[in-house]
Amino acid sequence: MAEAEPKQTRCGVVAVLGAPNAGKSTLVNRLVGAKVSIVTQKVQTTRARVRGIAVKGETQLVYIDTPGIFAPRRTLDRAMVQAAWEGAEGADATLLLVDAPAYVSASQEGAKGAARRSAEDTDRIIDALKEQGRKAVLVLNKIDTMPAPPLLELAQRLNETGVFSDTFMISADKGRGTEDLxxxxxxxxxxxxxxxxxxxxxxxxxxxxxxxxxxxxxxxxLHQEVPYSLTVETEGWTRTKKGELRVEQVVYVERDSQKALVLGQKGRTIAAIGKAAREEMTELLGETVHLFLFVKVREDWAQDAERFRGMGLEGLPKS
Structure with a gap:
């Protein structure tokens, strides 16, 4: 009996770039079909590169969810932006995800705030791609929240930069257009x-x-700037006598006032956070989890590049 021929497989890496809050993590989770990156409405949620892996037939797609690219201020910011660009190096395909409604509103007279910053960050990425001579796929996101005419005008305007090989219009949240992509x-x-x-x-x-x-x-x-002043480190990962998972984590903040906000009145805030986190960990890991949270102050942790490795970053940013 003749041996079956080995199946011919395909495999490639897809880097997903974009300004903060463009929807990169939502898109990667959608394409992978499972939650591999955390998602919030706040910008700069993703801090490190996360690889989400999907197999479709004989093809494996490795999606790299990168931190949003923006004008950095802190050492942590510079490490995040560096991680994003390094994630795109050597990729078989590069996607530039654009928050279409934000970009369009930023072009209106007197525009300011988050929309303007998002458009400026997107333009900065396009300029960098052009300087590198790198082609990308333009992916206009959140199309379910805007009419077609300005969307088509935006696609034409961005394609005039000469950076993009293809254009897709999607809603990562709703799943519209993601199958074609x-x-x-x-x-x-x-x-x-x-x-x-x-x-x-x-x-x-x-x-x-x-x-x-x-x-x-x-x-x-939490609200306002507190989330950007904290980090979480898993310091304990052990088993109870029953064999159940015991996880100990430390939430580091930069000031005593932030610690008080994280703890909440009589510890209610941290208790609610711990309950929600424990329930999701139990679902993700498929086993009983006992979570213990501690809140500590570590001044200027976001300037301490040596601590970034534990966050999935590579440490000292390049100059």
Whole structure:
């Protein structure tokens, strides 16, 4: 009996770039079909590169969800932007995700605030791609919240930069247009062996994902600038006598006043955050989780580049 011929597989890396809050994590989660990146309405939620892995037939797509690219101020900001650009190096396809409604509103007279910053950050990315001589796929996101005429005008305007090889209009949140984008990417991937096991959804460790889950709940619960002044580190990962998972995490903030906000009156805020994080960890890991949260002050942690490795960043940014 003749041996079956080995199946011809294809595999490639897709880097997803964009300004903060363009919807990169939502899109990657949608294309992977599972939650591999945390998602909030606040900008700069994603701090490190996360690889989401999807297998479609004989093709494996490795999506790199990168931090939003913006004008950095802190050492942490510079590390995040560096991580985003490094994520695009050597990719088989690069997507530039654009918050279409924000970009259009930024072009209106007197525009300011988040929309203007988003458009400026997007323009900065386009200029950098042009300087690098790199082609990208333009992906206009959040199309379900705006009419067609300004959307088509935006597509024409951005394509005039000469940076984009193709254009797709999608709603990552609703799933509109994402299947066509996926079909395009599948066709673009080169022949080659899979980079990851077929059942693996992400390259992020369980410890780091647990820290990201808690950070997401903090972002969703807290307001103003507090979320940007905190980080979460998983310091304990042990088993109880019953074999159940015991997770100990430390929430680091920069000032005593922030610690008080995270704790809340009589510890109610941190208790609610812990409950929400524990429930999601239990679902993600498929086992009982006992979560213990501690809040500590560490001044200027966001300037301490040596601590970034535990966050999935590579440490000192390049000059």
């Amino acid at each position: 996926e079909k395009h990417l599948l066709a673009e991937m080169p022949e080659g062996p899979f980079l990851y096991p077929e059942d693996q959804l992400s390259d992020i460790s369980d410890r780091l994902m647990a820290a990201e889950v808690t950070r997401e709940k903090l972002f969703l619960r």
